[in-house]
Amino acid sequence: xxxxCQTSSCLTWLxxxxxQWADREALAGDGWSANxxxxxxxxxxxHQAFERAGIGPGHVVAxxxxxxxxxxGLLLALIEHxxxxxxxxxxxxxxxxxxxxxxxxxxxxxxxxxDPEAAAATGVRPNHVLLTRLIDAGRPGLxxxxxxxxxKSKAMLHDFGRLLEKFQGPAKELRILSFLLLDHIGGINTLxxxxxxxxxxxxxxxxxxxAVCQAIERxxxxxxxxxxxxxxxxxxxxxxxxxxxxxxxxxxxxxxVMPASTLERLHGAFxxxxxxxxxxxxxxxxLRSKSREDGSLWVKVGGEGFETKIVDGILxxxxxxxxxxxxxxxxxFDADGWFNTQDAVExxxxxLRFLGRTTDLINVGxxxxxxxxxxxxxxxxxxxxxxxxxxxxHPLVGQCVVARVNLVEPQTPADFKAQMRRHCQGRLAPYxxxxxxxxxxxxxxxxxxxxxxxx
Amino acid sequence: xxxxDIVPIIYAVIERLNELREPDNPVPCTVxxxxxxxxxxxxxxGLVSFxxxxxxxxxxxxxxxxxxxxxxxxxxxxNPFRDVGALADYISFRLQEVMA
Numbered sequence: 001x002x003x004x005c006q007t008s009s010c011l012t013w014l015x016x017x018x019x020q021w022a023d024r025e026a027l028a029g030d031g032w033s034a035n036x037x038x039x040x041x042x043x044x045x046x047h048q049a050f051e052r053a054g055i056g057p058g059h060v061v062a063x064x065x066x067x068x069x070x071x072x073g074l075l076l077a078l079i080e081h082x083x084x085x086x087x088x089x090x091x092x093x094x095x096x097x098x099x100x101x102x103x104x105x106x107x108x109x110x111x112x113x114x115d116p117e118a119a120a121a122t123g124v125r126p127n128h129v130l131l132t133r134l135i136d137a138g139r140p141g142l143x144x145x146x147x148x149x150x151x152k153s154k155a156m157l158h159d160f161g162r163l164l165e166k167f168q169g170p171a172k173e174l175r176i177l178s179f180l181l182l183d184h185i186g187g188i189n190t191l192x193x194x195x196x197x198x199x200x201x202x203x204x205x206x207x208x209x210x211a212v213c214q215a216i217e218r219x220x221x222x223x224x225x226x227x228x229x230x231x232x233x234x235x236x237x238x239x240x241x242x243x244x245x246x247x248x249x250x251x252x253x254x255x256x257v258m259p260a261s262t263l264e265r266l267h268g269a270f271x272x273x274x275x276x277x278x279x280x281x282x283x284x285x286x287l288r289s290k291s292r293e294d295g296s297l298w299v300k301v302g303g304e305g306f307e308t309k310i311v312d313g314i315l316x317x318x319x320x321x322x323x324x325x326x327x328x329x330x331x332x333f334d335a336d337g338w339f340n341t342q343d344a345v346e347x348x349x350x351x352l353r354f355l356g357r358t359t360d361l362i363n364v365g366x367x368x369x370x371x372x373x374x375x376x377x378x379x380x381x382x383x384x385x386x387x388x389x390x391x392x393x394h395p396l397v398g399q400c401v402v403a404r405v406n407l408v409e410p411q412t413p414a415d416f417k418a419q420m421r422r423h424c425q426g427r428l429a430p431y432x433x434x435x436x437x438x439x440x441x442x443x444x445x446x447x448x449x450x451x452x453x454x455x
Numbered sequence: 456x457x458x459x460d461i462v463p464i465i466y467a468v469i470e471r472l473n474e475l476r477e478p479d480n481p482v483p484c485t486v487x488x489x490x491x492x493x494x495x496x497x498x499x500x501g502l503v504s505f506x507x508x509x510x511x512x513x514x515x516x517x518x519x520x521x522x523x524x525x526x527x528x529x530x531x532x533x534n535p536f537r538d539v540g541a542l543a544d545y546i547s548f549r550l551q552e553v554m555a
Contacts, residue, residue, distance in 0.1 A: 364500070396503050436507055
């Protein structure tokens with residue numbers, strides 16, 4: 001391949017590594033696995049399919065599919081071809097068309113469909129200024145969508161070459177579970193962290209505690225990147241007691257604040273496993289992070305290519321791997337390229353503790369409440385399985401704190417409320433204690449294992 | 456719903472509230488007990504919580520969706536939350552409206 005993306009620097013280094021590891025297991029799922037040789041063949045097949053469909057450098061291609069050789073091969077082929085990849089794996093069926101439109105996709109491919117290598121042309125010609133800038137530069141791109149857990153999904157355009165730079169150094173061979181899909185920055189990070197070191201990326205059909213624990217046992221997974229919400233559900237399910245998880249060495253958690261109570265219980269349940277908080281944003285990439293000590297919520301974040309600063313208690317980051325911008329929202333970087341993460345942090349020298357997102361902040365009569373502060377205290381209650389805290393408009397105090405709770409055993413709302421107030425007394429300031437409680441039966445997290453706070 | 460049926464609901468909420476207070480400083484269950492305002496036993500946050508509990512009790516019994524802390528209450532000539540009796544009267548008045 002030749003082209004203006006110094007094609008060789010974008011992906012050739014990785015494909016050359018694949019050739020050396022041809023017989024090693026690259027991808028594994030329930031009842032199937034593929035080695036690096038298979039993956040290289042998969043990439044080659046996609047290049048032929050691109051030729052048949054007329055897909056060339058600079059084309060925007062939206063695709064659906066999970067971690068099979070077909071989808072991973074497609075992603076790699078798109079990067080190698082300097083195309084702009086728009087993965088849609090976990091978008092709701094009704095959102096896929098909308099997302100493809102926002103990304104100005106020229107082709108749609110359904111890797112899980114009846115004709116997985118067929119590309120349907122949409123007739124769209126990309127004219128968004130950021131897309132044309134990337135296309136003109138001859139660089140591969142990636143469009144990711146925010147989960148929209150607090151509002152409308154935003155489309156973020158990345159220079160894929162820049163995202164991949166950090167994987168080019170020496171990497172360890174690891175067996176890692178892909179908890180998040182390819183349309184999430186965490187899923188992309190897991191995939192390339194696994195493949196760049198010649199390790200195995202293990203995928204799960206469902207993200208239930210049972211499916212994840214079975215996959216860990218079956219594939220001797222060493223690293224489980226996940227979310228605090230999932231870990232909480234895992235403890236409740238007891239699946240960790242029913243499966244052999246002795247291969248696990250490291251559990252990383254990100255995307256939301258870890259309740260201290262959950263972390264403490266996790267240490268008890270997984271005595272030999274190290275826990276590490278990761279910090280990343282779809283807009284910036286995943287930063288390196290280091291916990292002050294194992295089990296501490298204090299972390300140092302940064303690493304090569306990332307600069308951090310704290311302004312009025314809010315974390316700002318400048319990243320080399322930052323996205324080019326939103327395709328459906330205004331510019332979000334300041335004149336010097338700093339990004340306001342809207343994550344409120346406490347600072348102790350170089351160590352940070354995440355309090356929550358300022359966008360989730362509840363304002364009770366001028367007093368600030370971070371939902372995570374309240375959730376962590378409510379999760380200490382024996383009968384609380386899961387809880388999501390949010391603010392609700394109130395004519396007396398501006399906003400009041402509302403808790404939506406899943407109970408372990410049935411309890412009347414009045415009894416639960418009385419018990420909750422007793423529990424919160426002395427643990428939370430009075431204005432932080434939920435005044436309204438909704439007891440619900442359904443799940444309170446989205447497909448990415450993240451809490452849904454909007455109504 | 457007559458006032459006589461509403462007052463016990465308010466007393467039940469006061470009793471729950473007292474479980475969290477120092478035992479030597481309970482809020483008395485009388486119709487004259489000041490709630491919010493001069494000599495009131497509740498601060499604004501306590502009132503929010505108190506009214507939500509009373510609302511739940513009333514709505515469960517009357518099968519209504521009454522909301523007590525709203526613009527309407529704020530714009531009353533006299534504070535409808537000043538004491539237990541005033542609150543019971545205000546609830547009775549609002550229930551008559553919604554059930555009419």
